[in-house]
Amino acid sequence: MSVRPRLLATGFVVVLGLLGYLVPAASGATADPQAERAAVRAKKAQLARQLDTLTATEAQLDEAAVALDDDVKAAAAQADAARQAAAASQAELEQAQQAVAATEARVLEMTHLLVGRAVSQYMAPRAGAGGDLNGTDDLAENARRQTLIDTVAAKDRDLLDQLGAAREDLMAQQKAVEEANAKTLSRKKQTEQRLADLKTAQQEKAKLAAATEKRKQDVLKEIDDQSKADAALTKIINAKAPSTVGGDSAATSTGCIWPAKGTVTSEYGTRWGRLHAGIDVAAPTGTPIWAAKAGTVIFVGQESGYGNTVIINNGGNLTTLYAHMSRFGTSDGAQVKQGQLIGYIGTTGDATGPHVHFETRYGGVPRNPRGCLG
């Protein structure tokens, strides 16, 4: 074989070798602000998961709901941005692939041209084989043939130059395709991660919404059942702690201590249109409950919604009420000092988690215990 077909064969190997580069290189992971933000978000979601919805305060539930709302919004926006970036990157890749295809076609075209020329050049001298080189005609023919060969050789050099340039173009474009492809893969990975984050955030949000709804139903049931028992309580209080006119009401406006050590899970006030007549203090079952103020125990028993309940007549129109006890620690008619043990925290009556429902009533009418707690 002549030199040129070997060059051509080498050219094909180069082209085939370059095609092998179409398989993209894997891109490495990088630490960036987006990763940090994702970590913060993951931490937030984790905290929301760890939030015990039975003992969480309403404020904590609200705060977690807001945090997860923000989380979902941010994740959705970032997922959109990532999708757009991935689409742009894909377009970039396709453009680069088209350019490579065009150059490949050009290289193949030139290669075919060179093959054709090489074959004809190889064949041309053979046409005169066997002729007498000493003859005048032959001399003229040889000179003509030499000129032809020189011309063809010059054209082939040009073609080889062009082929070399085309191969360089192809290599540069191949590199661009590789880079575009790596970018697309990296963006795709980021998009998938953000979508996963969004999904997690949405799941946490749904869980929290369900927990909040359950809390609402629990609170409403407690309030409703306690409201039904209100007439009975008023009867007890009026009978055993009758309202007095002109008493030392000023002395009753302050001076209570918290009836237990725990977490305030529900404040006194209106919930979904109904009054929650006390403050709920959550603590583990068996936690001591203390008399908020000195007085006389006027009721030890069960009431609908309240469960095991103790009522103390603290004088000056004030009665204090302690509900959901697991066990009593006092008896009807007992004189108790402030801070004296009167029972233990439990879940009797309508109580999802262990807590004491603490009420302060003035003349039998509930008021916010925080007024007495100071």
Ligand SMILES: [Zn+2]
């Ligand atoms: Zn309550």
